[in-house]
Every structure is written in structure tokens, then in C-alpha cells.
Amino acid sequence: MTRTLLVAALFLGGCGTTLTVVSDPSEPPVVAICKTPAERAARPAPMVAGTPVGRIPTTAPPGFPAGTIGRSVNGEPIVATDFGSGPARVYLIGLIHGSETPGLEALPALQPTLAHEADAWGATVRVVANMNPDGHARKRRGNARGVDLNRNWPASNFRPSRSWGREPASEPEVAAVLADMRSFRPDVLIVFHSISRGGPFVNFDGPHPAPRLAAAFADAARAAGGGDWTVVPDMGYPTPGSLGTWAGIDSGIPTLTIEFESRHPHDAAARATIAGVRGVLRAMDGPDTVRAEERSP
Numbered sequence: 044m045t046r047t048l049l050v051a052a053l054f055l056g057g058c059g060t061t062l063t064v065v066s067d068p069s070e071p072p073v074v075a076i077c078k079t080p081a082e083r084a085a086r087p088a089p090m091v092a093g094t095p096v097g098r099i100p101t102t103a104p105p106g107f108p109a110g111t112i113g114r115s116v117n118g119e120p121i122v123a124t125d126f127g128s129g130p131a132r133v134y135l136i137g138l139i140h141g142s143e144t145p146g147l148e149a150l151p152a153l154q155p156t157l158a159h160e161a162d163a164w165g166a167t168v169r170v171v172a173n174m175n176p177d178g179h180a181r182k183r184r185g186n187a188r189g190v191d192l193n194r195n196w197p198a199s200n201f202r203p204s205r206s207w208g209r210e211p212a213s214e215p216e217v218a219a220v221l222a223d224m225r226s227f228r229p230d231v232l233i234v235f236h237s238i239s240r241g242g243p244f245v246n247f248d249g250p251h252p253a254p255r256l257a258a259a260f261a262d263a264a265r266a267a268g269g270g271d272w273t274v275v276p277d278m279g280y281p282t283p284g285s286l287g288t289w290a291g292i293d294s295g296i297p298t299l300t301i302e303f304e305s306r307h308p309h310d311a312a313a314r315a316t317i318a319g320v321r322g323v324l325r326a327m328d329g330p331d332t333v334r335a336e337e338r339s340p
């Protein structure tokens with residue numbers, strides 16, 4: 044895996060190489076970041092429990108490291124793919140609620156962009172396209188046991204129940220992603236959902252720069268013709284045991300919850316996803332971004 048990363052990094056442009064972002068002429072050329080030895084040493088750990096599978100089915104460009112980080116209740120693989128090897132660490136989940144598919148469906152459009160640009164933005168972007176394959180197959184919100192995977196995290200406000208799980212991370216999908224995130228130590232977490240009313244919007248949890256990054260996603264997505272995106276700081280209802288609470292509020296990882304419209308037009312969702320993620324990567328260079336290695340464990 045290390046070798047593949049190195050080859051990918053060399054292919055995409057070595058230290059100090061000027062890369063022109065060809066897929067969007069409106070973007071200025073960006074320069075690959077020269078990493079210090081300390082930054083190189085702080086490169087994210089490899090995926091845990093990883094059985095390399097080569098690449099994500101059908102969507103990832105060849106040559107990028109991918110691995111199975113766990114299995115669903117029904118034994119389906121949960122696959123993570125890394126793009127870039129820069130010091131800024133972004134963890135992106137394309138689907139957590141099985142019936143909320145616009146973000147997952149936009150990923151094939153996003154991944155070539157990440158392949159070309161992640162290193163140029165100084166980022167390592169880990170994409171878990173689908174963390175709820177059983178719910179997705181059944182077009183249901185929860186997993187195969189009917190548990191809501193966005194209520195099953197070890198957050199301070201977790202509440203056991205039949206539909207939220209008997210204990211935190213009781214569901215194998217949550218346990219897999221939780222272990223992988225603890226290993227990867229993201230600076231920013233982006234999770235895709237969809238909502239029947241009020242979307243599209245970006246909700247956020249956690250410390251600065253979460254509000255700024257939420258605005259960066261929404262502004263870029265709107266400017267790209269991806270929909271009338273806004274920022275909504277509060278969902279307006281309690282979310283015990285949610286990923287946003289565990290990651291954002293309890294663990295201090297700025298977390299963006301991206302709410303597409305339930306029937307977001309596919310082209311607009313793809314435009315919003317590409318522009319929004321680019322906006323976040325650009326904004327992560329701001330002065331209030333605290334890297335994982337700077338936070339207390």
C-alpha cells in the first residue's frame with residue numbers, strides 16, 4: 044500500500060511541482076506542498092483490519108489504495124479508498140442512511156477530481172463510499188437489523204434502544220468506521236445525507252473551522268450550479284448518538300453533514316459535490332485549522 048501511495052504521489056507531481064488543475068480552468072494553478080520529515084512521519088496509518096481489494100468497485104481510478112475496513116451485518120464489504128498523501132486529512136462518507144443516495148451517486152464524478160487534485164491541495168482524502176451496504180440494498184434508512192447507523196456512535200448523549208443499538212458501536216458498520224477513523228485521525232469529516240424538506244444545506248458540528256468549512260462547501264456548491272445551498276447550524280431536533288456528536292462535539296473533529304435534497308438532480312448533485320469538496324480543501328488552509336497531530340489525543 045505504501046508503495047502504491049508513493050507511486051501515485053510521484054505520478055501526480057513531486058514536491059515543488061506546479062500542477063495546473065486542468066479540470067476547472069477557473070481555479071488558479073496550485074503547488075504541491077513540500078512536506079517536512081515530521082509531516083511525512085505523521086502520514087495517516089494504514090487502514091485497520093485491511094484486506095486490500097485493489098480498488099473500489101466500478102468508480103475509483105486504478106492505482107489508488109483501497110481496502111476492506113470491515114463488513115456489514117450481512118457480510119458485505121465496507122471499502123475505503125485513499126486519494127493523495129498530503130498532510131491535511133479528510134474523511135468522507137458517501138452514504139450512512141441506506142435510503143439517502145444522492146451523495147453516493149455523485150461519487151463517481153468526484154473521485155477522478157480527487158485523483159487529480161488531492162495532492163495538489165496537500166490532502167489525503169479517504170473515501171468510504173458506502174458504510175451501509177445492507178440498508179442501501181434494501182432502500183432502508185437503517186442497517187439489516189433496522190438500527191440507525193447515525194445513532195449508534197459512542198457519543199456522550201448515546202441512548203440505547205432497539206432502533207439505535209443496545210450499546211455504542213454495537214453495529215459492525217459503525218465499529219468498522221469508528222476503528223478506521225481512530226486510525227486515520229481526520230482533520231475534517233464530511234458525511235453525505237439527503238433530506239425531504241429544507242435541503243440542500245450543510246449542517247456542522249465541532250470546533251472552528253467547522254462553520255467556515257460549512258460555508259465554503261455551501262458557497263462553492265451554489266456557485267457551481269449545484270443547487271441553492273445554505274448553511275444550517277442546528278438540525279432543529281435532538282440527534283443522540285450521532286456521528287456529528289461523537290466526532291464533532293465530543294472528539295473535536297470539525298464535521299460537515301451534507302444534506303442533499305431527496306431527489307437532487309444527479310448533475311447538480313455531482314457539481315455540488317465536486318465544487319463543495321474543492322471548496323473545503325481550499326478553505327482548510329485557513330489560520331484556524333487545527334491538525335489532528337496538534338490536538339490532544
Ligand SMILES: [Zn+2]
Nearest residue numbers: 140143236237
Ligand atoms: Zn440521513
